[in-house]
Amino acid sequence: MxxxxxxxxxxxxxxxxxxxxxxxxxxxxxxxxxxxxxxxxxxxxxxxxxxxxxxxxxxxxxxxxxxxxxxxxxxxxxxxxxxxxxxxxxxxxxxxxxxxxxxxxxxxxxxxxxxxxxxxxxxxxxxxxxxxxxxxxxxxxxxxxxxxxxxxxxxxxxxxxxxxxxxxxxxxxxxxxxxxxxxxxxPALVGLTLQPAQSFFKSLSGVATEVEIRVRERRWRDRLLFAHRGISGPAVLNASLWWERGEISVDFLPGVDLGLLRSEKKHLSTLLPLPRRAAKAFLEHLEISDGPCRHLNASAWERLEGLHDYRFAPAGTFGYSKAExxxxxxxxxxxxxxxxxxxxxxxxxxxxxxxxxxxxxxxxxxxxxxxxxxxxxxxxxxxxxx
Ligand SMILES: Cc1cc2nc3c(=O)[nH]c(=O)nc-3n(C[C@H](O)[C@H](O)[C@H](O)COP(=O)(O)OP(=O)(O)OC[C@H]3O[C@@H](n4cnc5c(N)ncnc54)[C@H](O)[C@@H]3O)c2cc1C
Missing domain, CATH: 3.50.50.60 (FAD/NAD(P)-binding domain)
Incomplete structure (x- = not known):
């Protein structure tokens, strides 16, 4: 030297x-x-x-x-x-x-x-x-x-x-x-932790689904992964770069027209384009009992529409040890x-x-x-x- x-x-x-x-x-x-x-x-x-x-x-x-x-x-x-x-x-x-x-x-x-x-x-x-x-x-x-x-x-x-x-x-x-x-x-390009209101997400640990996440005027359509500590996956990681304290919005049914399901005879949980575990958890969270689509009432459809714009405030991030x-x-x-x-x-x-x-x-x-x-x-x- x-x-x-x-x-x-x-x-x-x-x-x-x-x-x-x-x-x-x-x-x-x-x-x-x-x-x-x-x-x-x-x-x-x-x-x-x-x-x-x-x-x-x-x-x-x-x-x-x-x-x-x-x-x-x-x-x-x-x-x-x-x-x-x-x-x-x-x-x-x-x-x-x-x-x-x-x-x-x-x-x-x-x-x-x-x-x-x-x-x-x-x-x-x-x-x-x-x-x-x-x-x-x-x-x-x-x-x-x-x-x-x-x-x-x-x-x-x-x-x-x-x-x-x-x-x-x-x-x-x-x-x-x-x-x-x-x-x-x-920390950025990192998973987000949850407030108690979203604790039901934890039961979905390991499930991945395509979503569209919006943070202010930005949006990403990609995978969201439910993790033990919160949510992760590419859509969430990108969102974390722009997220400041406050709400994000997740469309859990991107591109899905729920109106097309209304007259179907099949059960809602089988027709919702979500992983089965996620469909069941969301129906429970929205207090909708599963059944043939055409038997659901207007209020249930209204609550389901809410999955296009599910808003919540993450608690924080997974921290520097996990941030890319x-x-x-x-x-x-x-x-x-x-x-x-x-x-x-x-x-x-x-x-x-x-x-x-x-x-x-x-x-x-x-x-x-x-x-x-x-x-x-x-x-x-x-x-x-x-
Ligand atoms: C798991 C993971 C996967 C990633 N994948 C991608 C990818 O596929 N594509 C992409 O574009 N980006 C990716 N990134 C981000 C990318 O790695 C970084 O943005 C990039 O490496 C930054 O380069 P840098 O030279 O500025 O810093 P770094 O690559 O972090 O290099 C800084 C270096 O400084 C050294 N150093 C720090 N402090 C001291 C000190 N006090 N004394 C001596 N040395 C010190 C460190 O040991 C380190 O080697 C990823 C990051 C992680 C963590």
Whole structure:
């Protein structure tokens, strides 16, 4: 380990690895990772198959300031990303409509990034406890008391989610310590817990059904999974990115015209397009006794219509231990999207999830991590050479 570098990259996740991979060889850099190996989240992502990106990268999929996010994703878009990995032997396949997954699973992604970053010194198991500003730049001190110095510092330390994979608040502490505003962080892409009024959902643990969830003006049609602790599944995870305290609305019968069932002879529970356990539980909850559809009275049909707009206020979320990402983070107001450099402190950069930019499910978060890192690498290269 040297003691002085041009650039220290704090965090060996998606963004830190991509930044290291794109640095000019003339830049003396160190990639610092608290875990024994870099890329822990890439390894578990997408069920081990890493959903790298999406064919439709649109601003509506991100929570954050579009005027900050757009130029970054335009400069390094999904075609660039897919081509970058393709050239390094990583095959991807488009699935579920528009999501790109890694055919050879996540280790292939980590391998490609590590190979491309091999010109940068990798310092594993160096968990940064403190960063001090010094005359020559920044001093990073590990939990074991080792230290190193760098002229510039790129904070690529991610969010607060999944602490068991190495997450820490160091990025937010550095930002706060240098006068940056922090947008209140919260777990996102996470399941939601329930109030007592919805405790009957718990009896459905393990059941999945297609729904449409609405949070204010946004809506997602996808699966909802009843879980022991509350509700989860892709529709809920996406909704959690936008949910603030208050009500959400779930359409448990998306696209179903109940009027068409009214004259049917068959029992309601067999005709409702819901998993059988869910149909029974909802009928019980709505105090409707099952029977031939044509024998149901108007009030029962009215209550059933309520399943198109079932409103309730979740109690909270499953928390950081289960959240795929953290929303909020370092405010983008004081970061330049052309360079990812702090406007408050020259030589300090922020990339990836530590920033107040969070995407929905579908590859949007890796795209952000990789694109922001590529923009930062250009700026560091230009400033070192220039
Ligand atoms: C289970 C799961 C599945 C996911 N699947 C997908 C997916 O398929 N597609 C997608 O787009 N997104 C997915 N995500 C989100 C995606 O992984 C993140 O948004 C992305 O990894 C963020 O990249 P990053 O580089 O900003 O942060 P990270 O990848 O989190 O990297 C930050 C790194 O910094 C290190 N670090 C933190 N603090 C310190 C410290 N004090 N000292 C030293 N090192 C430190 C951490 O150990 C970590 O390696 C998933 C997340 C999870 C948890």
């Amino acid at each position: 040297r003691r002085y570098y041009d650039l220290a990259i704090l965090g060996g996740g998606a963004s830190g690895l991509m930044l290291a991979a794109r640095l000019d060889p003339s830049v003396s850099a160190v990639l610092i990772e608290g875990n024994r190996e870099p890329g822990a989240k890439i390894a578990v992502s997408g069920g081990g198959r890493c959903n790298l990106t999406n064919a439709h990268i649109g601003m509506e999929r991100y929570r954050g300031d579009p005027s900050f996010i757009r130029p970054v994703l335009k400069r390094y878009d999904q075609q660039w990303l897919l081509e970058w990995f393709r050239q390094r032997g990583v095959k991807t396949r488009r699935e579920k409509g528009a999501q790109y997954f890694c055919v050879d699973r996540s280790p292939a992604v980590i391998r490609a990034l590590r190979e491309a970053a091999s010109g940068v010194e990798l310092l594993n198991a160096f968990r940064v406890r403190e960063v001090r500003q010094e005359a020559g730049g920044f001093r990073l001190v590990s939990e074991r008391g080792e230290s190193l110095q760098a002229r510039r510092l790129a904070v690529a330390s991610g969010g607060l989610s999944f602490p068991k994979l190495g997450a820490s608040a160091i990025g937010l502490e550095i930002a706060e310590g240098t006068g940056h505003r922090i947008v209140r962080p919260a 990402v953290t929303r909020g983070g370092v405010s983008t107001e004081e970061v330049d999207p052309r360079t990812m450099e702090s406007r408050r402190m020259p030589g300090l950069y922020f990339v990836g999830e530590v920033l107040d930019v969070t995407g929905e499910l579908g590859g949007y978060n890796f795209q952000w991590a990789f694109s922001s890192a590529a923009v930062c690498a250009d700026a560091v290269n230009a400033s070192m050479i220039g």
